[in-house]
Amino acid sequence: MPEFRLYNSMTRSVEPFAPADGETVRMYACGPTVYNPAHLGNFRTFLFADLMRRSLKLAGFKVRQVMNLTDVDDKIIKRATEQKKTVREVTEPVIGMFIADRDYLRIEPAEHYPRATDFIVEMVDLVRRLEMKGIAYQADDKSVYFAIDRFPGYGRLSRLDTRELKTGARVAQDDYAKENAQDFALWKSATPDDEACGAAWDSPWGRGRPGWHLECSAMAMSLLGETIDIHTGGVDLQFPHHEDEIAQSEAATGKPFARFWCHGEFLLTDGAKMAKRVGNVSTVEDLRSQQVSAAAVRHLMFSTHYRKQLNLSGAALEASMEAVRRVGDFAGRLAAAPGGTPALATVAETFRAEFDDALRDDLNAPRAQAALFVFINHVNAELDKRGSDVAGLAAAREAFARADAVLNIVPEREGVDASLEPWVEQQMLARKAARGRRDFAAADQIRKALEEKGIVVEDTAEGARWKKVR
Ligand code: AMP
Ligand code: ZN
Numbered sequence: 438m439p440e441f442r443l444y445n446s447m448t449r450s451v452e453p454f455a456p457a458d459g460e461t462v463r464m465y466a467c468g469p470t471v472y473n474p475a476h477l478g479n480f481r482t483f484l485f486a487d488l489m490r491r492s493l494k495l496a497g498f499k500v501r502q503v504m505n506l507t508d509v510d511d512k513i514i515k516r517a518t519e520q521k522k523t524v525r526e527v528t529e530p531v532i533g534m535f536i537a538d539r540d541y542l543r544i545e546p547a548e549h550y551p552r553a554t555d556f557i558v559e560m561v562d563l564v565r566r567l568e569m570k571g572i573a574y575q576a577d578d579k580s581v582y583f584a585i586d587r588f589p590g591y592g593r594l595s596r597l598d599t600r601e602l603k604t605g606a607r608v609a610q611d612d613y614a615k616e617n618a619q620d621f622a623l624w625k626s627a628t629p630d631d632e633a634c635g636a637a638w639d640s641p642w643g644r645g646r647p648g649w650h651l652e653c654s655a656m657a658m659s660l661l662g663e664t665i666d667i668h669t670g671g672v673d674l675q676f677p678h679h680e681d682e683i684a685q686s687e688a689a690t691g692k693p694f695a696r697f698w699c700h701g702e703f704l705l706t707d708g709a710k711m712a713k714r715v716g717n718v719s720t721v722e723d724l725r726s727q728q729v730s731a732a733a734v735r736h737l738m739f740s741t742h743y744r745k746q747l748n749l750s751g752a753a754l755e756a757s758m759e760a761v762r763r764v765g766d767f768a769g770r771l772a773a774a775p776g777g778t779p780a781l782a783t784v785a786e787t788f789r790a791e792f793d794d795a796l797r798d799d800l801n802a803p804r805a806q807a808a809l810f811v812f813i814n815h816v817n818a819e820l821d822k823r824g825s826d827v828a829g830l831a832a833a834r835e836a837f838a839r840a841d842a843v844l845n846i847v848p849e850r851e852g853v854d855a856s857l858e859p860w861v862e863q864q865m866l867a868r869k870a871a872r873g874r875r876d877f878a879a880a881d882q883i884r885k886a887l888e889e890k891g892i893v894v895e896d897t898a899e900g901a902r903w904k905k906v907r
Contacts, residue, residue, distance in 0.1 A: 441496050441797045443667070444744060446675065446698040447594055451799050454697060456666045461499040463661040464490065465695070466547065467653060467670035467678070468504040471531040472513045476718035477734075477749060478704040478711035480542060482671040484735065485701035485743045485800075487544045489669060491843040492796040502547035503660045506532055508554050509636050510649045511611045517634035524554075524636045538721040542731050543845045549660055553652040557638045560647040560655040564623045564640075566689045575642050579626035582607050583681070585618070588688045592618065594698060595676035611649035615676050622648045623685065650681035654694070658686060668695035672702055673710075701743045708748065719749070729754060732761040732848040739802035739844060760810075765848045767813045768841075770820060771834055773900045778819045781829030785836035788812035792840050802844075809840055850905070861892055861903060868894070869901060 443454045456462040466486040469475045475483070483504075490500045507513075508528040517527045532552075539546070553560075564581055567573035572587045585591045586604035597618050606619040613621075627637035627644040637644045647655075657665055663686070670679065679698065686694035703710045706717045724734060737757040741747040788808055795804035816833050841847055864883050871879040884894050887903065895902050 439794055439797050441493070441498075442799050443697055443699060444799050446700050447695075452697075454667075456498055457664065457696065461501050462490075462493050462667060463665045464493075464500060464502045464667040464669065465653070465657040465661060465665050466502060466504045466668075467674055468506050468550070469535055470507040470510055470512060470649075471528045471535060472516045473713060474531060474534045474720050474722065475538060476711055476713070476720055477724075478671075478718065480538070480544075480721065480734075481704040481738055481747065482669075482701045483539070483544055484542065484738045486547075486669050488739065488743065488800055488802055488843070489667070489699065490545060490547075491845075492800055495793065495839065495843050496797060500548075501661065503549045503551065503657065504547040505653055505656050506535070506550055506552045507649060507652060508532070508552045509646055509652075510553075514631060514634055514636050517636070518630045522634065524634050527634075528552075541721055541725065542734060551656045551660060553647065553656065556652070556656050556659060557647065559659045560651050561624070561638075561640050563651065563655045563658075563685065563689055564642075567623065567685065570688065572688045573623055576607060578609070579643055580609060580622050580645065581624040581642050582620040583623050583684060583688075584620055585684065588684045590687065591684050592680060594683060595680050597676070597680070613677055618677070621650065621677060621681055623651050624648065648681075650678055651685060653678070654682045654685040654689075657682070657694075658690070663690045663692050663694070665695050667697045667699055669699045669701070672700045675700060702746045704738075705746055705748045706750075711749065729758065730761065730848040732764070732846045733757040735844065736761050736764075736806065736846045739806055739846075742803055743800060761846050761848045763813065764809070764846055765850070767817065768837070768847045769850075769902075771816065771837060773897075773902060774820050774830060775900050776823075776825035776827055777816075777830035777833060778822050778824035779826045779829045781816060781819050781826070781833045784812065784815045784819065785829075785832040788815075789836045789839070792836075796843065805840070806844065806846075809844070812836070812840075857890065861887065861890075865894070865901060865903060 440453045441455065442451050444451045469479055490502050493500050509524055513524050513527055517524045520527065564573055567583065568581070572584055573581050574584060575581050585602055592602065595615065597615065601618050603619045608617050608619045609622045609625060624640060624642055624645050625648060627646060631637045631646055636646050638646060668679070683694050705711060709715050709717055711718055733754065737753055738747070740757065791808040792805050795801040795808060864887055868880050868883040871883065887894060891905055892903050893906050
């Protein structure tokens with residue numbers, strides 16, 4: 438089997454990847470700042486993390502993934518102050534929306550979703566370690582800063598030149614431009630606004646709150662250990678966020694913080710980065726109201742490699758909706774087919790090899806999806822022959838199921854709510870079993886139970902099918 442390869446932003450090359458312990462991938466994905474519902478640009482990055490974890494699992498690794506919820510930072514405090522709310526009151530409903538949107542898009546949940554405000558003790562601890570090493574210092578404004586000239590590796594990820602580092606100068610904002618490569622705030626002394634919205638905690642340096650970069654370092658190391666396997670995020674996080682995460686973590690531990698840095702490219706609309714500031718955002722809610730299925734969104738996001746920019750357009754969405762309609766029809770036909778041909782075993786094996794190889798090749802989802810459509814064409818052609826080979830059919834089903842365990846692009850049947858479908862499928866299986874043992878009374882009872890939910894069953898030459906009539 439070919440090895441698993443990933444592009445590492447740190448070395449700027451595609452490298453073979455395996456978890457350090459040979460078994461479980463410790464993966465940290467920078468999560469949403471929860472003051473607004475995440476937009477589809479954010480979700481492109483989260484779907485990239487989803488593709489990563491599912492591909493790693495397909496390759497046989499276990500995955501332990503952490504995605505943080507940034508529930509205290511400059512933007513959240515600004516929002517809370519404007520609305521005269523506490524930060525909790527701002528973030529709580531947005532976290533609820535994030536979970537709902539994540540589930541709508543079928544993103545496999547990470548193992549942990551830590552909230553920054555639950556890790557203040559760990560954050561203070563990390564600052565204290567840096568202070569003891571003489572790398573963090575408290576300035577006149579009472580905030581604690583990271584002295585970038587005390588950490589020789591500073592700027593390695595984003596290729597900052599030592600000439601560009603303004604040593605001794607300080608920047609207090611969470612986000613700042615490369616031209617401002619200065620000492621950055623680890624712990625910010627509390628302002629009256631911070632106190633008013635519940636964003637201030639006790640610390641050895643007085644009342645204050647953590648900086649954004651510090652949050653991720655503390656949560657990642659607390660939950661995954663001092664060296665993690667993979668750290669992901671969007672390309673805009675390379676500087677300053679990830680640069681500062683590396684500086685804080687490595688200066689404290691003396692160990693590499695992440696073995697692989699993986700960054701997803703932007704989602705654009707009309708050629709511009711989708712961003713709240715630009716005013717060109719769409720949300721999952723927008724898609725839902727336009728009846729765009731999660732399957733279509735996933736198909737669209739996976740149709741471009743994660744390291745290339747992707748433009749969101751009506752035409753592209755339409756094409757993905759059409760593509761997943763074909764996948765859905767195929768899934769129905771494959772499930773209902775009573776038999777196949779021996780040739781299906783070869784078709785399945787070819788697909789399986791190509792699909793796996795594509796994903797092992799730096800998560801080449803467009804190639805994997807293309808292989809799926811070739812497979813669909815081949816299988817359809819074989820099914821048209823109406824054979825009775827069960828082994829071939831089983832191989833095709835198995836290959837399709839494991840591919841869809843990564844892509845998850847079979848749309849829900851129209852007009853059927855998500856919770857009903859599995860129940861219906863279960864009833865259909867039970868009915869088939871009842872008929873198999875010639876227990877027609879039981880089979881009839883199942884049919885009646887289905888009809889009560891508005892589902893009619895049709896027995897066809899290819900097997901039983903169901904549809905919703907009301
Ligand atoms: P934020 O909530 O702003 O911290 O962003 C959450 C994630 O979304 C980060 O990993 C960002 O890099 C990513 N992100 C923001 N805008 C876009 C975009 N237009 N396309 C892709 N990813 C984005
Ligand atoms: Zn982060």
